[in-house]
Amino acid sequence: xxxxxxxxxxxxxxxxxxxxxxxxxxxxxxxxxxxxxxxxxxxxxxxxxxxxxxxxxxxxxxxxxxxxxxxxxxxxxxxxxx
Amino acid sequence: xxxxxxxxxxxxxxxxxxxxxxxxxxxxxxxxxxxxxxxxxxxxxxxxxxxxxxxxxxxxxxxxxxxxxxxxxxxxxxxxxxxxxxxxxxxxxxxxxxxxxxxxxxxxxxxxxxxxxxxxxxxxxxxxxxxxxxxxxxxxxxxxxxxxxxxxxxxxxxxxxxxxxxxxxxxxxxxxxxxxxxxxxxxxxxxxxxxxxxxxxxxxxxxxxxxxxxxxxxxxxxxxxxxxxxxxxxxxxxxxxxxxxxxxxxxxxxxxxxxxxxxxxxxxxxxxx
Numbered sequence: 390x391x392x393x394x395x396x397x398x399x400x401x402x403x404x405x406x407x408x409x410x411x412x413x414x415x416x417x418x419x420x421x422x423x424x425x426x427x428x429x430x431x432x433x434x435x436x437x438x439x440x441x442x443x444x445x446x447x448x449x450x451x452x453x454x455x456x457x458x459x460x461x462x463x464x465x466x467x468x469x470x471x
Numbered sequence: 472x473x474x475x476x477x478x479x480x481x482x483x484x485x486x487x488x489x490x491x492x493x494x495x496x497x498x499x500x501x502x503x504x505x506x507x508x509x510x511x512x513x514x515x516x517x518x519x520x521x522x523x524x525x526x527x528x529x530x531x532x533x534x535x536x537x538x539x540x541x542x543x544x545x546x547x548x549x550x551x552x553x554x555x556x557x558x559x560x561x562x563x564x565x566x567x568x569x570x571x572x573x574x575x576x577x578x579x580x581x582x583x584x585x586x587x588x589x590x591x592x593x594x595x596x597x598x599x600x601x602x603x604x605x606x607x608x609x610x611x612x613x614x615x616x617x618x619x620x621x622x623x624x625x626x627x628x629x630x631x632x633x634x635x636x637x638x639x640x641x642x643x644x645x646x647x648x649x650x651x652x653x654x655x656x657x658x659x660x661x662x663x664x665x666x667x668x669x670x671x672x673x674x675x676x677x678x679x680x681x682x683x684x685x686x687x688x689x690x691x692x693x694x695x696x697x698x699x700x701x702x703x704x705x706x707x708x709x710x711x712x713x714x715x716x717x718x719x720x721x722x723x724x725x726x727x728x729x730x731x732x733x734x735x736x737x738x739x740x741x742x743x744x
Contacts, residue, residue: 405711406537407668408594409544411661411678412717413559 579723644676655681
Protein backbone atom coordinates (compact mmCIF):
# COMPACT_ATOMS: atom_id res chain seq x y z
CA UNK A 390 0.00 0.00 0.00
CA UNK A 391 2.92 2.28 0.29
CA UNK A 392 4.01 4.18 -2.76
CA UNK A 393 7.35 2.45 -2.61
CA UNK A 394 5.61 -0.53 -4.15
CA UNK A 395 5.39 1.17 -7.49
CA UNK A 396 7.27 -0.17 -10.48
CA UNK A 397 7.86 -3.58 -8.91
CA UNK A 398 9.98 -4.77 -11.81
CA UNK A 399 12.57 -2.23 -10.75
CA UNK A 400 12.80 -3.20 -7.14
CA UNK A 401 16.16 -4.25 -5.91
CA UNK A 402 16.24 -7.55 -4.10
CA UNK A 403 17.61 -6.08 -0.98
CA UNK A 404 18.69 -2.62 -0.07
CA UNK A 405 22.47 -2.42 0.00
CA UNK A 406 23.62 -1.21 3.36
CA UNK A 407 26.03 1.25 1.84
CA UNK A 408 23.24 2.85 -0.21
CA UNK A 409 21.06 3.03 2.86
CA UNK A 410 23.79 4.64 4.95
CA UNK A 411 24.40 7.21 2.23
CA UNK A 412 20.85 8.32 2.79
CA UNK A 413 20.06 7.85 6.44
CA UNK A 414 23.33 9.19 7.77
CA UNK A 415 23.54 12.88 7.08
CA UNK A 416 26.45 13.60 4.85
CA UNK A 417 26.81 10.12 3.54
CA UNK A 418 29.14 7.32 4.35
CA UNK A 419 32.01 8.43 2.29
CA UNK A 420 32.64 12.00 3.19
CA UNK A 421 35.91 12.29 4.98
CA UNK A 422 34.46 13.79 8.06
CA UNK A 423 31.71 13.21 10.48
CA UNK A 424 28.04 12.73 10.75
CA UNK A 425 25.99 14.78 13.08
CA UNK A 426 23.49 13.15 15.33
CA UNK A 427 21.02 15.43 16.92
CA UNK A 428 20.44 14.23 20.42
CA UNK A 429 17.85 15.85 22.62
CA UNK A 430 17.28 18.67 20.15
CA UNK A 431 20.12 20.79 21.40
CA UNK A 432 23.03 18.60 22.25
CA UNK A 433 24.77 17.70 19.06
CA UNK A 434 27.11 14.85 18.95
CA UNK A 435 29.62 14.37 16.24
CA UNK A 436 30.77 10.94 15.40
CA UNK A 437 33.84 10.10 13.48
CA UNK A 438 33.08 8.32 10.29
CA UNK A 439 36.25 6.38 10.30
CA UNK A 440 34.75 3.65 12.39
CA UNK A 441 31.68 3.66 10.19
CA UNK A 442 33.64 3.25 7.02
CA UNK A 443 35.54 0.39 8.58
CA UNK A 444 32.19 -1.10 9.52
CA UNK A 445 30.76 -0.79 6.08
CA UNK A 446 33.86 -2.23 4.58
CA UNK A 447 33.77 -5.31 6.74
CA UNK A 448 30.08 -5.74 6.09
CA UNK A 449 30.66 -5.47 2.37
CA UNK A 450 33.34 -8.10 2.63
CA UNK A 451 30.99 -10.38 4.55
CA UNK A 452 28.13 -9.66 2.23
CA UNK A 453 26.30 -12.04 -0.02
CA UNK A 454 28.28 -11.05 -3.09
CA UNK A 455 31.57 -12.53 -2.08
CA UNK A 456 32.82 -12.83 -5.61
CA UNK A 457 35.22 -9.91 -5.58
CA UNK A 458 38.60 -9.65 -3.95
CA UNK A 459 37.26 -7.10 -1.52
CA UNK A 460 38.84 -8.30 1.65
CA UNK A 461 42.37 -7.75 0.56
CA UNK A 462 42.46 -4.00 1.12
CA UNK A 463 45.53 -2.83 2.93
CA UNK A 464 43.52 -0.31 4.89
CA UNK A 465 42.80 -1.16 8.46
CA UNK A 466 41.91 2.35 9.59
CA UNK A 467 40.52 3.33 12.94
CA UNK A 468 39.22 -0.09 13.62
CA UNK A 469 36.37 -0.68 15.92
CA UNK A 470 36.33 -4.07 14.33
CA UNK A 471 38.66 -6.45 16.08
CA UNK B 472 14.39 5.45 31.35
CA UNK B 473 13.76 5.90 27.67
CA UNK B 474 14.46 8.42 24.96
CA UNK B 475 12.30 9.13 21.95
CA UNK B 476 13.66 8.10 18.57
CA UNK B 477 12.17 9.96 15.63
CA UNK B 478 11.39 8.10 12.39
CA UNK B 479 9.17 10.30 10.29
CA UNK B 480 6.84 13.28 10.30
CA UNK B 481 3.52 13.47 8.47
CA UNK B 482 0.35 15.47 8.45
CA UNK B 483 -1.98 14.27 11.18
CA UNK B 484 -4.99 12.63 9.61
CA UNK B 485 -7.77 10.19 10.19
CA UNK B 486 -5.53 7.23 9.39
CA UNK B 487 -2.64 7.70 11.78
CA UNK B 488 -0.33 4.73 11.49
CA UNK B 489 -0.66 1.65 9.29
CA UNK B 490 -1.35 -1.40 11.42
CA UNK B 491 1.58 -3.35 10.06
CA UNK B 492 4.46 -1.09 11.02
CA UNK B 493 7.39 -3.32 11.99
CA UNK B 494 9.41 -3.05 15.17
CA UNK B 495 11.88 -0.24 15.47
CA UNK B 496 15.55 0.23 16.20
CA UNK B 497 15.22 -1.07 19.75
CA UNK B 498 12.63 -3.71 18.85
CA UNK B 499 10.03 -1.35 20.21
CA UNK B 500 6.63 -0.84 18.66
CA UNK B 501 6.54 2.53 16.90
CA UNK B 502 3.79 4.93 17.93
CA UNK B 503 2.77 8.47 17.17
CA UNK B 504 3.02 11.83 18.81
CA UNK B 505 0.90 14.68 17.48
CA UNK B 506 0.96 18.44 17.71
CA UNK B 507 -0.21 21.27 15.50
CA UNK B 508 -1.82 19.07 12.91
CA UNK B 509 1.37 17.12 12.50
CA UNK B 510 2.20 13.61 13.46
CA UNK B 511 5.57 12.20 14.39
CA UNK B 512 6.29 8.50 14.23
CA UNK B 513 8.49 7.72 17.19
CA UNK B 514 9.73 4.87 19.31
CA UNK B 515 10.81 4.59 22.92
CA UNK B 516 14.40 3.46 23.09
CA UNK B 517 16.36 2.58 26.21
CA UNK B 518 18.47 5.51 27.29
CA UNK B 519 21.55 3.47 28.19
CA UNK B 520 21.87 2.26 24.60
CA UNK B 521 21.00 5.55 22.94
CA UNK B 522 22.85 8.05 25.05
CA UNK B 523 25.37 9.98 23.01
CA UNK B 524 28.36 8.00 24.23
CA UNK B 525 26.63 4.67 23.91
CA UNK B 526 25.41 5.48 20.42
CA UNK B 527 28.87 6.44 19.39
CA UNK B 528 30.21 3.17 20.69
CA UNK B 529 27.45 1.17 19.05
CA UNK B 530 28.01 2.80 15.69
CA UNK B 531 31.40 1.20 15.62
CA UNK B 532 29.77 -2.20 15.81
CA UNK B 533 28.90 -3.24 12.26
CA UNK B 534 26.10 -5.59 13.25
CA UNK B 535 24.49 -3.04 15.52
CA UNK B 536 24.73 -0.33 12.91
CA UNK B 537 23.28 -2.53 10.21
CA UNK B 538 20.48 -3.87 12.38
CA UNK B 539 19.36 -0.45 13.56
CA UNK B 540 19.79 1.26 10.19
CA UNK B 541 17.66 -1.39 8.53
CA UNK B 542 15.08 -1.22 11.30
CA UNK B 543 14.88 2.54 10.93
CA UNK B 544 14.45 2.13 7.20
CA UNK B 545 11.74 -0.51 7.58
CA UNK B 546 9.68 1.71 9.83
CA UNK B 547 10.09 4.71 7.56
CA UNK B 548 9.11 2.65 4.54
CA UNK B 549 6.08 1.18 6.28
CA UNK B 550 4.83 4.59 7.32
CA UNK B 551 4.53 5.38 3.65
CA UNK B 552 5.10 8.02 1.11
CA UNK B 553 3.19 10.83 2.75
CA UNK B 554 5.73 11.08 5.51
CA UNK B 555 8.90 13.04 5.66
CA UNK B 556 11.61 10.54 6.55
CA UNK B 557 13.93 11.57 9.32
CA UNK B 558 17.60 10.76 9.33
CA UNK B 559 18.91 7.91 11.41
CA UNK B 560 19.96 8.81 14.92
CA UNK B 561 17.63 11.67 15.69
CA UNK B 562 16.83 11.14 19.35
CA UNK B 563 14.95 13.34 21.80
CA UNK B 564 14.85 13.19 25.54
CA UNK B 565 11.11 12.62 25.59
CA UNK B 566 7.87 13.04 23.67
CA UNK B 567 7.44 16.60 24.84
CA UNK B 568 10.57 17.61 23.01
CA UNK B 569 9.16 16.08 19.86
CA UNK B 570 5.92 17.99 20.30
CA UNK B 571 7.92 21.13 20.81
CA UNK B 572 9.79 20.40 17.58
CA UNK B 573 6.55 19.97 15.64
CA UNK B 574 5.07 23.13 17.07
CA UNK B 575 8.14 25.27 16.62
CA UNK B 576 8.60 24.23 12.99
CA UNK B 577 5.06 23.47 11.91
CA UNK B 578 5.19 25.67 8.83
CA UNK B 579 8.55 24.33 7.81
CA UNK B 580 7.32 20.78 8.11
CA UNK B 581 4.24 21.54 6.04
CA UNK B 582 6.35 23.08 3.32
CA UNK B 583 8.74 20.15 3.36
CA UNK B 584 5.84 17.69 3.23
CA UNK B 585 4.32 19.49 0.27
CA UNK B 586 7.64 19.20 -1.50
CA UNK B 587 7.73 15.41 -1.29
CA UNK B 588 4.07 14.63 -1.80
CA UNK B 589 3.58 12.11 -4.62
CA UNK B 590 7.31 11.91 -5.13
CA UNK B 591 9.88 9.28 -4.42
CA UNK B 592 13.61 9.15 -4.49
CA UNK B 593 15.58 7.09 -6.97
CA UNK B 594 19.26 6.37 -6.77
CA UNK B 595 21.44 6.08 -9.83
CA UNK B 596 25.03 5.01 -9.62
CA UNK B 597 27.43 4.83 -12.52
CA UNK B 598 30.69 2.96 -12.58
CA UNK B 599 33.39 3.05 -15.16
CA UNK B 600 33.37 -0.18 -17.06
CA UNK B 601 37.01 -0.98 -17.47
CA UNK B 602 38.65 -3.07 -20.08
CA UNK B 603 42.01 -4.17 -18.84
CA UNK B 604 44.56 -1.97 -20.63
CA UNK B 605 47.39 -4.37 -19.88
CA UNK B 606 45.57 -7.25 -21.47
CA UNK B 607 44.97 -5.17 -24.58
CA UNK B 608 48.62 -4.25 -24.83
CA UNK B 609 49.99 -7.65 -24.01
CA UNK B 610 49.33 -9.37 -27.30
CA UNK B 611 50.58 -6.84 -29.81
CA UNK B 612 54.15 -5.87 -30.43
CA UNK B 613 56.31 -8.56 -31.89
CA UNK B 614 59.47 -9.45 -30.02
CA UNK B 615 62.20 -7.03 -30.99
CA UNK B 616 65.77 -6.37 -30.12
CA UNK B 617 65.02 -3.76 -27.49
CA UNK B 618 62.44 -5.46 -25.29
CA UNK B 619 62.95 -3.02 -22.44
CA UNK B 620 62.07 0.04 -24.51
CA UNK B 621 59.17 -1.69 -26.14
CA UNK B 622 57.84 -2.67 -22.76
CA UNK B 623 58.02 0.87 -21.45
CA UNK B 624 56.32 2.22 -24.54
CA UNK B 625 53.55 -0.31 -24.20
CA UNK B 626 53.11 0.57 -20.57
CA UNK B 627 52.92 4.22 -21.36
CA UNK B 628 50.40 3.87 -24.11
CA UNK B 629 48.31 1.63 -21.89
CA UNK B 630 48.39 4.28 -19.20
CA UNK B 631 47.38 6.97 -21.66
CA UNK B 632 44.48 4.86 -22.84
CA UNK B 633 43.39 4.26 -19.27
CA UNK B 634 43.51 7.97 -18.46
CA UNK B 635 41.51 8.77 -21.53
CA UNK B 636 38.97 6.09 -20.78
CA UNK B 637 38.46 7.44 -17.27
CA UNK B 638 38.04 11.01 -18.50
CA UNK B 639 35.57 9.84 -21.09
CA UNK B 640 33.59 7.78 -18.59
CA UNK B 641 33.50 10.67 -16.12
CA UNK B 642 32.11 12.97 -18.79
CA UNK B 643 29.49 10.38 -19.65
CA UNK B 644 28.56 10.18 -15.98
CA UNK B 645 28.02 13.96 -15.99
CA UNK B 646 25.71 13.56 -18.97
CA UNK B 647 23.77 10.84 -17.21
CA UNK B 648 23.30 13.05 -14.19
CA UNK B 649 22.19 16.02 -16.26
CA UNK B 650 19.69 13.96 -18.20
CA UNK B 651 18.16 12.45 -15.08
CA UNK B 652 18.15 15.72 -13.16
CA UNK B 653 16.06 17.08 -16.01
CA UNK B 654 13.32 14.61 -15.21
CA UNK B 655 13.49 15.14 -11.47
CA UNK B 656 12.00 17.84 -9.28
CA UNK B 657 15.18 17.87 -7.27
CA UNK B 658 18.47 16.09 -7.50
CA UNK B 659 21.59 15.76 -5.47
CA UNK B 660 24.78 13.79 -5.49
CA UNK B 661 26.16 11.71 -2.69
CA UNK B 662 29.89 11.25 -2.59
CA UNK B 663 30.95 8.28 -4.69
CA UNK B 664 31.22 5.15 -2.61
CA UNK B 665 34.72 3.77 -2.29
CA UNK B 666 35.52 0.32 -3.66
CA UNK B 667 36.14 -0.83 -0.11
CA UNK B 668 32.51 -0.17 0.69
CA UNK B 669 30.92 -1.43 -2.51
CA UNK B 670 33.10 -4.41 -3.23
CA UNK B 671 33.16 -3.20 -6.83
CA UNK B 672 36.63 -2.59 -8.14
CA UNK B 673 35.71 -0.09 -10.85
CA UNK B 674 35.54 3.54 -9.76
CA UNK B 675 32.11 4.95 -9.06
CA UNK B 676 31.66 8.13 -11.05
CA UNK B 677 28.13 9.04 -10.08
CA UNK B 678 26.12 8.47 -6.92
CA UNK B 679 23.05 10.51 -7.68
CA UNK B 680 19.70 10.85 -5.94
CA UNK B 681 16.62 12.11 -7.77
CA UNK B 682 13.28 13.19 -6.42
CA UNK B 683 10.80 12.16 -9.06
CA UNK B 684 7.08 12.71 -9.28
CA UNK B 685 5.06 9.54 -9.39
CA UNK B 686 3.70 10.43 -12.82
CA UNK B 687 7.23 10.41 -14.15
CA UNK B 688 8.56 7.27 -12.47
CA UNK B 689 8.13 5.08 -15.54
CA UNK B 690 9.69 7.68 -17.79
CA UNK B 691 12.58 8.01 -15.39
CA UNK B 692 13.19 4.27 -15.41
CA UNK B 693 13.06 4.20 -19.19
CA UNK B 694 15.56 7.02 -19.33
CA UNK B 695 17.94 5.10 -17.07
CA UNK B 696 17.69 2.10 -19.37
CA UNK B 697 18.25 4.29 -22.40
CA UNK B 698 21.27 5.97 -20.84
CA UNK B 699 22.76 2.61 -19.97
CA UNK B 700 22.40 1.61 -23.58
CA UNK B 701 23.77 4.89 -24.87
CA UNK B 702 26.87 4.87 -22.70
CA UNK B 703 27.06 1.13 -22.64
CA UNK B 704 30.58 -0.11 -22.92
CA UNK B 705 32.18 2.79 -21.08
CA UNK B 706 29.78 3.10 -18.20
CA UNK B 707 27.66 0.79 -16.11
CA UNK B 708 24.53 2.43 -14.76
CA UNK B 709 22.65 1.08 -11.78
CA UNK B 710 19.21 2.09 -10.54
CA UNK B 711 18.15 1.72 -6.91
CA UNK B 712 14.86 2.56 -5.35
CA UNK B 713 12.27 3.69 -4.91
CA UNK B 714 13.54 5.17 -1.67
CA UNK B 715 11.82 7.29 0.88
CA UNK B 716 13.02 10.77 0.02
CA UNK B 717 15.80 10.73 2.61
CA UNK B 718 18.09 12.82 0.48
CA UNK B 719 15.53 15.60 0.17
CA UNK B 720 14.05 15.69 3.64
CA UNK B 721 16.18 17.72 5.96
CA UNK B 722 14.36 18.72 9.11
CA UNK B 723 13.22 22.33 8.86
CA UNK B 724 15.09 23.19 12.01
CA UNK B 725 18.25 24.58 10.58
CA UNK B 726 19.79 21.16 11.10
CA UNK B 727 21.53 21.63 7.81
CA UNK B 728 23.63 24.21 9.52
CA UNK B 729 24.06 22.04 12.55
CA UNK B 730 27.29 20.57 11.34
CA UNK B 731 28.83 24.00 11.37
CA UNK B 732 27.27 24.91 14.66
CA UNK B 733 28.44 21.74 16.29
CA UNK B 734 31.89 22.21 14.93
CA UNK B 735 32.75 24.66 17.63
CA UNK B 736 31.68 22.34 20.38
CA UNK B 737 32.57 19.00 18.92
CA UNK B 738 35.16 17.26 21.03
CA UNK B 739 35.95 14.61 18.46
CA UNK B 740 36.77 16.92 15.60
CA UNK B 741 38.05 16.15 12.14
CA UNK B 742 40.29 13.14 12.23
CA UNK B 743 39.56 12.24 8.66
CA UNK B 744 39.87 15.52 6.89
